[in-house]
Amino acid sequence: LDWDRWVMMAFIGFSVGVTGFMLHQITHLIAEVKWHYAEKFVIDSHVKAYLWVLGYSLVFASLAASTVAYLYPSAAGSGIPEIIGFLNGTAIRYVLNFKAFIVKFFSCACAVGSGMPVGPEGPMIHMGGIIGSGLSQCKSRTFRCTLPFFERFRNPEDRRNFTSAGAGAGVAAAFSSPVGGLLFAMEEVSSFWSDKMSWMTFFCCMVATFTADFFNTAFGSFKIGKNFGLFQTDKYILFQVTKGIPVNVIMFIPAVALGVLGGLLGSAFTIMNVKICRTRIKLTEHVIKKPLLQKTVSFLEPILITVIFTTISVYLPIAFDCKANVCPSNATYAAAHRPTLHPLDPHRHKRAGFFESEHSYDDKKHLYVDPSDPMFDQIRDVCNNSKFTYKVEPNLPHLGCKISNNIKGAYTNKSLDHNGHTYHFNDFNEISVLLNVPGADAIRHLFSRQTHLQFDYIPLLVVFPIYFIMACWAAGSSVSSGFVVPMLFIGGVYGRIVGRAAVDIFGETSEDDYWRWVDPGAFALIGAASFFGGVSRLTMSLTVIMIELTNDVLFLLPIMVTIMVSKWVADYITHPLYHSLLELKCMPFLPNEPVIVDNKQTVINLEQYQAQEVMASPVCTIKTVESVKELAQLLTETDHGGFPVVTHDKETDHYVSYGIIGRTELYIILCSKSISSAADSQSEVLVSPKLTYQEVSQVKGTLDLGEVFDSLNSLANDQRYQHVHVNLSPFINKSAPNIDQNFSLHRTYLVFRTLGLRHLTVVDRNNRVVGMITRKDLMGYNLEKKLDVHGRNKASKEE
Template sequence: MGSILSAAEDEEQEVLIRKELDSYVQPAISSSFPCDNVSEEENNLDSLFLAPSCFVFVPVAIGATLVAYLAPVAAGSGIPVIKCYLNGVKVPEVVRVKTFIVKAVGVVLSVVGGLAVGKEGPMIHCGAVIAAGISQGKSTTFRKDLKIFYRFREDHEKRDFVSAGAAAGVAAAFGAPVGGVLFSLEEGASFWNQTLTWSIFFCSMISAFTLNLVLSAYHNHPGQLSYSGLINFGKFDNISYSFVELPVYVLMGTIGGLFGALFNYLNHKLTVFRLRYLYLKWLQVTEASLVAMMTATVGFTMIYFSWDCQVLGSDPVEYALQFHCEDGKYSALGAIWFQTPEASVKSLFHDPPGSWTLTSLGIFFLFYFLLACWTYGLSVSSGLFIPTLLAGAAWGRIMGICAEWLFNGQDWVCPGKFALIGAASMLGGVVRMTISLTVILIEATGNITFGLPLMIVLMVAKWVGDYFNEGLYDIHVQLSSVPLLAWEPPPLSNNIYASEVMSHPVTTFCTVEKVGRIVETLTSEPHNGFPVVDSDEPASLSTNRTFGRFRGLILRWQLIVLLQHKVFNETAERQWANKKLTLNDFRDAYPRYPPIQRVHISPQEKEFSIDLRPFMNPSTYAVSHTASLPRIFRLFRALGLRHIVVVNDQHEVIGIVTRKDLARYRTWQHRGKMGLEELNIYVG
């Protein structure tokens, strides 16, 4: 553990980034090493700050404008919205080509602008969008249909492709195909089976292999498959641990959980403030630009007033910056600040003891923690993994330095190992991931023997964090008012029945329905599914609690297709003589069917009727009014349902349960206590 293990793939990237930074920084400094004397007039904060501040302002402002005005769903990491989509919630424009372009361009601008962000979450979102597009074989954005993969044009198949795309994004980012599969299982997909596991694993392996080939050619070593992922934390060779270290790791997991809970609490308050006061698009762009300027200001001020100067040549630092240090030395804070965040994490993992002082690391952690908390939730494309890993690695390194003082001479004391534990516990305390994050870090660092301590630390961080609040992704999902269903039904809900949960009254259609009423209903009602019943009395005129004997369910888009093709009883002979309606007619317009306002129906046609029996689902799921909330919940989760019909003992429709009805019941946990609450919405 005495030397940095610099990988060839990172060196060229760091050279380009540092040369770009030097072009802005060096005019304020007399020269780079070897150093000459620098006068006080030249070495001042103003000249050092103005050029880079302008440089970071422009890309962040452009990126924020793209997100705010073109694709708001591209803001943030994208993991919460992909999680909602895979849970069965239809999030508008989440897997559109437009979203992909804004996401990819936006994350580049965010990183170039120097924000405290990463690119891993956006890569996961981009992978999901690519997978969704491949599954359809067409793009409605560019109005191009390749006439392939049409058999996958349904919600179930598309959702499986998106799960594989998210896993492929993790595999490409960290070089962790197994971690990608576990991430998609733990944090993404709500519906899982053995076949899907194999398919996603194969997709992740192909993703990692393809990136390996591209990187080998980029580094002028084509065919040399040793470039695993865009992010390289370096290899921990011969890292080991003993039983005596485990209590220390449990303590660090506790600290990581506390820091993670604090991070989530502050970000929650900040997000609520944004929702209330910064909802205008120009205000969102202004805030993002302000944060970019503040990040540059804090960074340069922190370096300017820091006197942690290290001797050049004693540490493996390339392109070191002198700033106000004397000749032959460089600024330790400047070295870590002007690296890419991934390279900074790698330095904290592998640089030898004595590379930083406690003061420098403490100052860096404090300001970077606050900047990362402020940045997540801006109207920019940004990831969360690397900022939290970097903040955690900083205080983990502090713990390692303290351990060196307390246990001087002990073989198990290694600052880099403590930095790894701190990074894992910090990220686990923020996002509350355990299994997938353990495997991702094992694959990214190349050491499987350290898996057990990582798992212990992540579990402790999750338990401590859950004592105070929820994970950051779950917090943002709740603030977005998305009816996300958890893995398990709410506890203490066994005595809640379908008759209490269901929505009532219900809009239904008769087996043979008048065209005019279908058009009127689709225009006035936003519902996605409609029960089909045996009844001569329209549901809107029914004064009873029941709405006819249940015969099946028909969806909104199915009715629109029937109206588009004018499948009317009065014109049935002519219709079937010309062209028979097939399954491809329903698939062609997937997934964005036209609104009812764009379907032209003449006044005469409104007097016609449609027989819904050949097109409805006669074997759809229904539950008795005595079914419990946990049973309904498990049906929704296991089958990916959006609604389920409630019937009485005579099989008559009495209500319908949607995801929003289930999401009203939520379990709260606070400081070891738990309870069940029902969210009541009043419309005034």
């Protein structure tokens, strides 16, 4: 039945998937080069490494900032509020076009690659929305072209549906989380949803995930790897959990605690971010008047952030001692179980090095050492010395470790060849692990399990405020960037702190199933979910995204609990961040249900009010037959988007409501040839323009507002058109619902919102038009004003 729709969905999904793949590879490549050379230069001197990192970061940060600040300011930020606003029914210009896509992609790739505390997920959602909107319409204002395909999708409903499917696909491609993408589109992005939609979006998200995963697992930094066609879990599952931990009922206590923390810190983040944005707007729009200076300030802000953040991330590690990483995680873990190390069997452990032998897919690592090896005793000493038995991951970064300071100087940062095996002895620096790697890698380190003592309190407590403030500042500066990665990072850090405390309380009893839940990595995961939840207030989509991100279903219940709690706590304090940003950007957003709060913080019951109390009145009505001149005057003098049409009823001699006509339709009718050809007749003339659906939709696509205004003006001022009357009947929407003026306001809101209306005509008992309700009339602040909620409340108090 709907083959074209499915093809379009597949097409959108594929394009979003490819976009996700390109973005991932580019950011990865940029970041890889930076830290690769930094590690080389640091051997010579720290300053050299610092200058390299700073210079490199600045190049990309300035690329990211300049494109946005000078070329396309609307591409700043994540773009999610804009998509939400668009799908709620607000027309927003410059957001869903090809230029926005290009700038967004370029700026986001540079910003994330430069190492700023931002993530690529928000822009992916916006770009997905642009792709969904652009491909489905098969036309572009930028290119001034309209392709002759998929014409039946050129209507607001289909455009909306494809846009939200594209946004969902963006999430799906960014997190390789198809169900999460679908649910995100449903829960957060879309305001209107139908069963059919969810099935189509499901398909679109599936294709996007498939495409992104397929390419991402085949390529690494644009170099093709082995196993083409194999979906390698370590490559597409961002924060894969390989060591499942059974959940213990006691675990729900820290989950609730982390939820409360997440709610508090999440609202703090929201409030702070909104304050920063307000200050920025005040500064750039009111204090500085010159446009070029405004742009330059916008450009310099991300540069400043980059300089500060880079300096901190390179010099902060020096302040901290490095930890020796002689016995990596599982080796230590195994050693903790059995006081003696296992004898090495060369037949079985072909790849066995000193630290690990991966002998099967399950990535079970054991420490096998040949007892006859002269180093055996030495190694055992090292591993049994409690000072060194940190349970840590292998191969952690050691940038910032001073060579002379190393605890076991003989081994540090050196390799030892022995018996044909190479033994690596690495130091690592806790701050480096968090700040000197790309954000996603740092989160992976935070989430790593059975690494109980990898991070100490002090480094975590130092990194936390720095990253919190920098991320809060960066999210909203004029680069194209999202804050999912920063949210997971911040949540992971405080989760890890709580987890570390739990380890100190309960001890490291990781060998016992019953106590294995005391794992800071698991706490970091829950913390990340709580902070993400506290900021975004997503529920089910967030749960599914967290599961799909980590590939670990076991933690479903604690994650759900922490998300619930953090939402409760945060909802008590402030609005979700996306909604705050919507308000900040002055986008009229209509939530599902009206919530008007009066002075006393109690919710007003809108059932007590009537539709007539908020309607706009009097209304400019149009008769079914009107003179061209008057119509043109009406259009030039007002800027309403739609007009109620009335017709004369002979029986009652009233003008009664007949339907609604849109501004654009009126434009097209007035500009049609049949009108201009009738102008020269001297007597009264009635024109019935004949326009096919095709013609109308074609004109709609290429409407130039300036031209239209000029031609309307000439019509309005030309006396000849006084006599030309036009019959509007065929163009009137007779299926526009209208309501009685005594309708309860609550019900009015629901009718307006549920049916997705733009105009709602209010009539009296005799079906005469008495008012009009539009989106603006139903906005919270407007309701408060019109109903005089605060005044009434005061009055009732005084009584």
